[in-house]
Amino acid sequence: xxELPEVETVRRDLVRVVAGHRIEAVEVTGRRTVxxxxxxxxxxxxxxxxxDSVRRASKYLLLDLSSGDVLVVHLxxxxxxxxxxxxxxxxxxxxxxxxxxxxxxxxxxPRTFGELFVVGAGELPFRVGADPLDDGLxxxxxxxxxxxxxxxxxxxLMDQQIVAGIGNIYADEICHRAGVRTDRRTxxxxxxxxxxxxxxxxxxxxxxxxxxxxxxxDAQYVDLFGRPGxxxxxxxxxxxxGLPCPACGRPIRRGVVGQRSTFFCPRCQK
DNA sequence: ACAAATACCTGTAAGC
DNA sequence: TGCTTACAGGTATTTG
Numbered sequence: 677x678x679e680l681p682e683v684e685t686v687r688r689d690l691v692r693v694v695a696g697h698r699i700e701a702v703e704v705t706g707r708r709t710v711x712x713x714x715x716x717x718x719x720x721x722x723x724x725x726x727x728d729s730v731r732r733a734s735k736y737l738l739l740d741l742s743s744g745d746v747l748v749v750h751l752x753x754x755x756x757x758x759x760x761x762x763x764x765x766x767x768x769x770x771x772x773x774x775x776x777x778x779x780x781x782x783x784x785x786p787r788t789f790g791e792l793f794v795v796g797a798g799e800l801p802f803r804v805g806a807d808p809l810d811d812g813l814x815x816x817x818x819x820x821x822x823x824x825x826x827x828x829x830x831x832x833l834m835d836q837q838i839v840a841g842i843g844n845i846y847a848d849e850i851c852h853r854a855g856v857r858t859d860r861r862t863x864x865x866x867x868x869x870x871x872x873x874x875x876x877x878x879x880x881x882x883x884x885x886x887x888x889x890x891x892x893x894d895a896q897y898v899d900l901f902g903r904p905g906x907x908x909x910x911x912x913x914x915x916x917x918g919l920p921c922p923a924c925g926r927p928i929r930r931g932v933v934g935q936r937s938t939f940f941c942p943r944c945q946k
Numbered sequence: 947a948c949a950a951a952t953a954c955c956t957g958t959a960a961g962c
Numbered sequence: 963t964g965c966t967t968a969c970a971g972g973t974a975t976t977t978g
Contacts, residue, residue: 678971708955735972752972754956769956787955789972802973827949836973843971890971894958897971935951937969 678751680808680841681884681907682897683735686757689900690730690737690781693759697776698726699741704792706771709783712793712801721745721794722774734804734840744797747774749783755790758782759900781900805838808877809885813839815871822862829865830858831934833873842877844936845890845914850876852913852923857945859933883910890914913939 678686702722704715725741732738737757739747749757758767761779772783772792783792795801805821806813818839822832830847833839842850851858853876856869865873884890889905891897892915898904908915912922917930921941931938 682971750972752954753970785955786957787970789954825948831949834972845971892971894970896957936972 678755678889678897679735679843679846680732680881681846681887682889682905683732683737683751683841684809684885685888685899685905686751687730687732687737689759690727690739690757693779693900694727694739694776694781695730696726696728697778699723699774700777701773701775701780703773703775704771706769706783706785706788708788709771709785709790710792712791718792718794722747733800734802734807734836735843736800736802736804738800740797741794745794746797746800748793748795748800750791751785752787752789752791754787754896755783755785756896756898757900758784758898758902803837804840805836807840808842808881813874813877815867815874818874819865819867819870823865823870824863826861826863828858828933829856829860829862829873830936830938832862833877834934839877841881844938845911846877846880846884848914848939849880849912852941852945853880855944855946858938858940859931883907913941915939 699722702719704710710718725743728740728742730739737749759779760782767784769786770782770784774781821838833842833847854872884907887905887907890907891904895904913928916928918927921928924943926943928939929942
C-alpha cells in the first residue's frame with residue numbers, strides 16, 4: 677500500500693511525536709510480524725532505548741535508537757502505524773505496540789506482509805537506489821541505470837534498488853505526466869523521455885508528499901493519527917478507468933504490466 | 947545476468 | 963440473501 681509519499685508522511689509524524697522520547701515497553705503479539713529474529717531479541721534491544729531520529733530509506737522506516745541499533749519497519753501492502761493512548765480500544769490485527777511515556781505506536785496489519793526488525797547501524801539488509809526527493813533524479817542518471825535492460829518501464833521504475841520509493845500508484849502517475857507508455861521496454865526509452873520521467877518523478881512525489889499521500893476508497897492508508905491523504909484527488913490515471921484523461925479527455929484505460937494493474941491514457945502516452 | 951512467475955495473507959467488492 | 967471469484971498500496975524467492 678504505502679509508497680514514498682505515504683511512508684514519508686508517517687515518518688514526519690513520528691519525528692513530531694516520538695523523536696527524543698524513550699521506549700518504555702514493547703509488545704509483540706503477531707505471529708509473523710517479527711520474523712527475522714525472535715520477538716524476545718527485538719524487545720530486549722528496543723526496550724529502554726530512546727528514539728534519536730527517524731529516517732526513511734525507500735519505503736522502510738528507520739528509527740535510530742540510542743544504543744546505535746536501528747528499529748526497522750516496513751508496512752508492505754496493508755500495514756499502518758497509529759498513535760494511541762494505552763486505554764484506547766485496539767483495532768483488529770494490532771500485531772505490535774511500542775509504548776512511550778506519553779502514548780504508544782501501534783503496528784496494525786491485516787495482511788501480515790509488513791514487518792519489524794532490529795539491526796545494528798550499518799547492517800541494513802537491503803539496498804536502496806536514488807531517492808527522488810533526497811537525491812534528485814536526472815534523465816541521464818535514469819538512462820544509465822535502467823536504459824540497457826529490456827524490462828517494461830513501469831517495472832523498472834518500481835525497482836527499489838535503482839530508484840527508491842515508487843510503487844504501483846506513482847509509477848502510473850509518473851509515466852502519464854512524462855507522456856511515456858508504462859509498457860515501453862526500457863531499452864527503447866529516448867533520452868528526452870528519460871528527462872521527462874526524472875522531472876515527473878520529482879514533481880509527482882513532491883506534490884504527493886505535500887498532500888500527505890494517497891488514500892483510496894478502502895482507506896487502508898492513513899497517517900499516524902488516522903487521517904487520510906488528499907493526493908488521490910490529483911490522480912490523473914490511477915484507478916480512473918473510463919474517466920476522461922485530464923490532459924486530452926480520452927477515457928483512461930486499464931491493463932496489466934508486470935502482473936500489476938496499470939492505468940494509462942492511450943493518447944498521451946507514447 | 948536477467949525476466950517472469952509465484953508466494954506470502956486477509957478483507958472487500960463485484961458478479962451470479 | 964448468500965456464495966464464489968477477483969483483486970488490493972510490496973518484495974523475496976523460485977523458475978525459466
